[in-house]
Amino acid sequence: xxxxxxTPTSMETYPFTLSESTPVIDTKYKMIAENVTVSYGDIDAVxxxxxxxxxxxxxxxxxxxxxxxxxxxxxxxxxHDMTKNAKVTGKVMIDNTDLYSxxxxxxxxxxxxxMVFQKPNPFPTMSxxxxxxxGLRLNGVRxxxxxxxxxxxxxxxxxLWDEVKNDLKKSAIELSGGQQQRLCIARALAIQPEVLLMDxxxxxxxxxxxxxxxxxxxxxxxxxxxxxxxxxxxxxxRVSDYTGFMYLGDLIEFRETKKLFTDPKNELTAKYxxxxxx
Amino acid sequence: MNSIQQRRQEYxxxxxxxxxxRLVVDKAVRIIxxxxxxxxxxxxxxxxIEVFKNGITAISFEFLTATPGSIGTGQGGIGPAIxxxxxxxxxxxxxxxxxxxxxxxxxxxxxxxxLARFIRFFNDVFMEFPSIILGIFAFLMIVLVIGHFSIWxxxxxxxxxMFPIVARTTEESLKMVPMTYREAxxxxxxxxxxxxxxxxxxxxxxxxxxxxxxxxxxxGGETAPLIMTILGSSQFFSSFDAPMDALPxxxxxxxxxxxDSAQLQGWGAALVLIMxxxxxxxxxxxxxxxxxxxxxxxxxxxxxxxxN
Amino acid sequence: xxxxxxxxxxxxxxxxxxxxxxxxxYVLVIVALMAFQLISESYPIWQxxxxxFITKTDWNAVEDRESFGALPYILxxxxxxxxxxxxxxxxxxxxxxxxxxxxxxxxxxxGFLVELLAAVPSVIYGLWGLFVFRIYFxxxxxxxxxxxxxxxxxxxxxxxxxxxxxxxxxxxxxMIIPTVSAVSREIMKAVxxxxxxxxxxxxxxxxxxxxxxxxxxxxxxxxxxxILGLGRxxxxxxxxxxxxxxxxxxxxxxxxxxxxxxxxxxxxxxxxVEASPASIHMPALIGVGLILLLIxxxxxxxxxxxxTRMLKIKEGAINN
Numbered sequence: 001x002x003x004x005x006x007t008p009t010s011m012e013t014y015p016f017t018l019s020e021s022t023p024v025i026d027t028k029y030k031m032i033a034e035n036v037t038v039s040y041g042d043i044d045a046v047x048x049x050x051x052x053x054x055x056x057x058x059x060x061x062x063x064x065x066x067x068x069x070x071x072x073x074x075x076x077x078x079x080h081d082m083t084k085n086a087k088v089t090g091k092v093m094i095d096n097t098d099l100y101s102x103x104x105x106x107x108x109x110x111x112x113x114x115m116v117f118q119k120p121n122p123f124p125t126m127s128x129x130x131x132x133x134x135g136l137r138l139n140g141v142r143x144x145x146x147x148x149x150x151x152x153x154x155x156x157x158x159x160l161w162d163e164v165k166n167d168l169k170k171s172a173i174e175l176s177g178g179q180q181q182r183l184c185i186a187r188a189l190a191i192q193p194e195v196l197l198m199d200x201x202x203x204x205x206x207x208x209x210x211x212x213x214x215x216x217x218x219x220x221x222x223x224x225x226x227x228x229x230x231x232x233x234x235x236x237x238r239v240s241d242y243t244g245f246m247y248l249g250d251l252i253e254f255r256e257t258k259k260l261f262t263d264p265k266n267e268l269t270a271k272y273x274x275x276x277x278x
Numbered sequence: 279m280n281s282i283q284q285r286r287q288e289y290x291x292x293x294x295x296x297x298x299x300r301l302v303v304d305k306a307v308r309i310i311x312x313x314x315x316x317x318x319x320x321x322x323x324x325x326x327i328e329v330f331k332n333g334i335t336a337i338s339f340e341f342l343t344a345t346p347g348s349i350g351t352g353q354g355g356i357g358p359a360i361x362x363x364x365x366x367x368x369x370x371x372x373x374x375x376x377x378x379x380x381x382x383x384x385x386x387x388x389x390x391x392x393l394a395r396f397i398r399f400f401n402d403v404f405m406e407f408p409s410i411i412l413g414i415f416a417f418l419m420i421v422l423v424i425g426h427f428s429i430w431x432x433x434x435x436x437x438x439x440m441f442p443i444v445a446r447t448t449e450e451s452l453k454m455v456p457m458t459y460r461e462a463x464x465x466x467x468x469x470x471x472x473x474x475x476x477x478x479x480x481x482x483x484x485x486x487x488x489x490x491x492x493x494x495x496x497x498g499g500e501t502a503p504l505i506m507t508i509l510g511s512s513q514f515f516s517s518f519d520a521p522m523d524a525l526p527x528x529x530x531x532x533x534x535x536x537x538d539s540a541q542l543q544g545w546g547a548a549l550v551l552i553m554x555x556x557x558x559x560x561x562x563x564x565x566x567x568x569x570x571x572x573x574x575x576x577x578x579x580x581x582x583x584x585x586n
Numbered sequence: 587x588x589x590x591x592x593x594x595x596x597x598x599x600x601x602x603x604x605x606x607x608x609x610x611x612y613v614l615v616i617v618a619l620m621a622f623q624l625i626s627e628s629y630p631i632w633q634x635x636x637x638x639f640i641t642k643t644d645w646n647a648v649e650d651r652e653s654f655g656a657l658p659y660i661l662x663x664x665x666x667x668x669x670x671x672x673x674x675x676x677x678x679x680x681x682x683x684x685x686x687x688x689x690x691x692x693x694x695x696x697g698f699l700v701e702l703l704a705a706v707p708s709v710i711y712g713l714w715g716l717f718v719f720r721i722y723f724x725x726x727x728x729x730x731x732x733x734x735x736x737x738x739x740x741x742x743x744x745x746x747x748x749x750x751x752x753x754x755x756x757x758x759x760x761m762i763i764p765t766v767s768a769v770s771r772e773i774m775k776a777v778x779x780x781x782x783x784x785x786x787x788x789x790x791x792x793x794x795x796x797x798x799x800x801x802x803x804x805x806x807x808x809x810x811x812x813i814l815g816l817g818r819x820x821x822x823x824x825x826x827x828x829x830x831x832x833x834x835x836x837x838x839x840x841x842x843x844x845x846x847x848x849x850x851x852x853x854x855x856x857x858x859v860e861a862s863p864a865s866i867h868m869p870a871l872i873g874v875g876l877i878l879l880l881i882x883x884x885x886x887x888x889x890x891x892x893x894t895r896m897l898k899i900k901e902g903a904i905n906n
Contacts, residue, residue: 082786084689107297110789117787121780125802134798135788140294150289184784191788192286223282304791314680315696318767321760322703325714332717380609388606397610404613406886408821410851411624411879414858414872418623422863442613471602499707502823502851506858526709526824533713533828541717548710559705563698 030055030225031076031195036090038071038080045071047249048090053195053242058217058226060240060257062233064277068249069229073197076227077113078106094195111139113195114188119204120180122172122187128155129168131183135191150190158186159216178209185216196220198228202235214239233273237261245269329548336546346512346528352539356547358514359528363554365515366508366524367498369433374440375490381441382448382486387474389449398449405442412438413503420507427509427521435503440493447489451482488562495558499551501526525551628873630866639873645835647857647867654870656850656877658838663849663878665840666755666826667819674759674819675766675812682770683796697771704764712828715757720829723756724748728844744845749831752843757825762815769814773807773896774800810892817885820878827852850878 031053038046046068053059061069071080078099080086092099099109122131132151133141141147151168155161160182164170172183181201188196198217202210217226217239230236236243237257244254245266253260253269264270271277340355347354381401385394416435421427455478463473479486501524504510509521510531525547532544631639631654642655681700685693728746735742744750777800785795801808831846838848848856854871861867 077787079783079786082783105297105301107301107789107791110787111293115783115787117780117783119780121778121784123781123784123798123802125805134785136293138300138788138790138794138798140296141292143292146289146292153285153289187784188787192289194286223286300791300794304793307793311680311684314677315684315700317677318681318703318760318763319696319699321714321719322699322706324718325706325710328714328718329710377609377612380606381612384606384610388603388610393607394610397613400613400617402890403883403886404617406817406821406882408823408851408878408882410821410823410854411620411875411882414854414875415620415623417858418627418872419619438616445613469596469602470599474602495705499705499709501707501709502855505855509859526707529709529713530824530828533716544713548713551707552710555705555707556702559702 028055029053030094031227032091032093033072033076034091034093036072036075036088036092038068038075039087040085044249046075049246049249049251051244051251051254053225053227055225056221056223057242058221058228058240059242059244060236061227061229061244061246062231062236062272063246063252064272065231066248067246069244069246070199072246073199073227073229076195076197077110077115079115081106111135111191112193113197114191114193115197116181116184116188116199116201118200120177120184122175122180122183124171124173126172127169128164128172128175128183131172132186132190134187139191151186154186154190155183157189157216157220158182159212159219160186176209178205178212181205181209181213182216185213189220193224195225195227198226200229200231203231210235233261245272247272326552329545329552332542332545333547333549336542337549341543341546342550345514346543349535350537350539352537352542354543356523356525356528356543356550358511358523359525359547360550361515362508362511362522362524363498363526363551365522366429366432366436366504367494369429370436370440370497371490371494373433374437374493375444377437378441378444378490378493379448379486381445382452383474385445385449386452387470387478401442401445404438405446408502409435409439409500410502410505413506416503417506424519426519427507429508429515429518429520429522431507432504432522432524435507436497436500439497439500439503443493443496444490447492448482448486451485451489452478454485455481491558491562495555498555498558499526501530525554624872624876624879628869628876630869631873634866639870640877643836643839645838645853647861647865649865652866654866654873655835656870656874658833658835659848659850659853659874660877660881661840662751662830662838662847663820663851663881665847666751666758666830666849667816669752669755670758670762670819671812671816672759673756674762674815677759678763678766678811678815679770679808681763681767682774685767686771686774687792697768700767701764703760708761708822708824709828711757711761711825715753715825715829719757720748720753723753728752732844740841741843744842746844747831747846749829749846750844751830751840751847754826754829754831754847754849757829758819758822761822761825762818765818766811766815769811769893770808773804773811773893776807776897777803804896806892807896810889810896813885813889813892817882817889820885821851821882823851823855827855832856850874850881854878 029052033049033051036046036049037044049068049072051059061073063069074080075088075090076092076099080088088100090100094109094112097104097109099106123134126134129151132154133147136147136150141150152161152165155164160179163179164175172180175183181204185201202213205213214235217228220226221241228240240257242255243257243260245252245260245268247268253264253266255265260269261273264273338355342355342360343357344355345358346356385398385401388394389398412435415438416431420431420434459477459481460473463477504524504527508524508527510527511521511523513523515522529544529547529551532540532547535541635642635654639654639656640660641657642653643657644653644655645658646653685697685700688696724746728748731742732744732746737743781799781803782795785798788798790798826849830848830852832852833846833848834853838846840847854875858868858871861871
């Protein structure tokens, strides 16, 4: 049995070159994570990872269970502040501001970065309408007309409007799993973020619901920068423009999706995408 | 900038610049909530300090062993009360613990039926009965019947407080023992009662003992049920069929007297009682916490280090 | 070795099962006996006064002029318990909020200290209340309030000695804090982590997270915890007896915060031993006990239903 060696290929050593056939585009990075390390006590769950996320793209993070992809994702909106024992070092820049700088409270940043979790988690005691407006009310938006407008806008973007428009006061938990997840997407979109983090958003859903979520993501990427963690490689291929492969806390390879899956540069990546281990 | 981005900007502009205010409110709530904790702990501190401060001056060998002197003279002690408390705790435990343990065994090992659910419900409700009512009950069942105050009545009343607690904690401790232990015993051909006592209970031992000790500490401080059962007395124990003193009763009676010397003796008795109760509580915490740090008390990583 | 397919009727196991079942049913027997005894021994007062016993306010044990009514004590119990709840429940919820969200290093010792409050016997609360708390409370709070507002606000009109409703209620509030805060803490901890994360994701502060994720979810359970505290307060005897001022009859009806009163449990504690079983004094006291028991049971049943319903929801809800 061959030993699995890992030679991380970080973004620093693999320049983002443009091929001759494509016109010169302003490659603007919406979010840049630099030297991010997450440790729980003695264990490093994420080891010195650097990634750059282009604006209005979908980046998939793949890797076997425990590789640190979800842990890394949660750094991007400082969710680890809530985790006991977690220590995060490094920088996460969004539009040239460091999320982790001491001067700015994370609340400001979390309005720019929305998150959708693995299991749909709408607020169970609230209606569909109230779930979507939850974030807006925190930000002081009270005008009913505006709330109505944003609710419709967000639900439409999440492809849920048609299914709930007749009964927005329905309790959120009366929706199906797939609908609840789209509700969570709408809730995240309502606060007008620019980046959307998704942690295996379809893993708890049936195939049809999954398909709807993936369609939503493809539509959303025109206006949002999306980073999605997934354990489903086919999903990564379907949905994402770039893919990062992580293993045991290291970023092994980060490239355009097609290239990573058809012509991986790293032996470990090749083994993973060919299904040698999961 | 396309329309979505325009809309986004537009909606964003409707957000109030309220984050600073929200952070202030959050800070205020944190302070309030912490103050609640302080407000709760201050009485605890004050009680312990006052009991120690005032009670320590009353403590002497005579105080701990003599019978109460004439009222108001400041002489004498609480010997009978200390003896009484120990006797009543012992007797109540003698009655209440076996019933509680067997009850807990019933609920855990034979408890998957309607009767058990019914019993569990009543057990939980019974636990909340005001203790003075239990005293009345014991009075009616025993004192009225035999015609005089009696230690049995007091022990019976306190056992009624004990057994539901012991039953509940025993049930919970036994339920934590994995079924596989019992199945292993059955596979070996052992009888159920042997499995229960020698396998299941020995695993559940620390949980059960904790529950038992907690119930003991609880009844040590109980006063109300003793008022109409053992009544109180100035003499040492004479017979099970006579009144007897106990620390909580003596404290109460001393507090009603208008003499400073009586008040002082009250503090002294309170100190002794608190020492007994705190002793049991802290003993539980430290003895069993440390015992738990056997193989199963450590984290996986620590365990690995042990094994390697 | 043969494993028997049919369960052998082993005698010792049968005895064991019977013994355990008997022990289990012991509580049912006791409850039944208690109900019977309380009703039959208090029967004389019901016979004498009928249901008016619950609404009368006399309390006269003098022979030939005996007349008893439980109302003042029912009101006394309800008043002190209600005030105790009004003070104790907000404090307990604050404590639960702090401890449920604090790191274990801080939360565990503080939680232990709060629970230690429950280990202090009622009679020692009474002693401390009588000789320490009452003095400060009377001098720093009761007398100033009485002097300032006593003429205008009926609440402060009684003559403040410190042995009154408010002192007893405050001590009662302290005594219910361990129960209410411990149960509230469990309930708050039962809120799924994902709910809290959803709130944080929206940019909520910790307090806003509580308002969005914790309180709506645990509302029922917190109400149950509070009612559990009420149940405790209602049944409390010694501390109240030592602080409530010992009024009887119509003068025990709660009139002002600084006036004396009497609760159902305290009248029993004070008078039971002196009552002669020949008169209807003792049946009257037992009748008061019966009323107390019924009130206590109802409150506790309601509380348990609310709390267990909440904890069951936690297990069932996240299965969609």
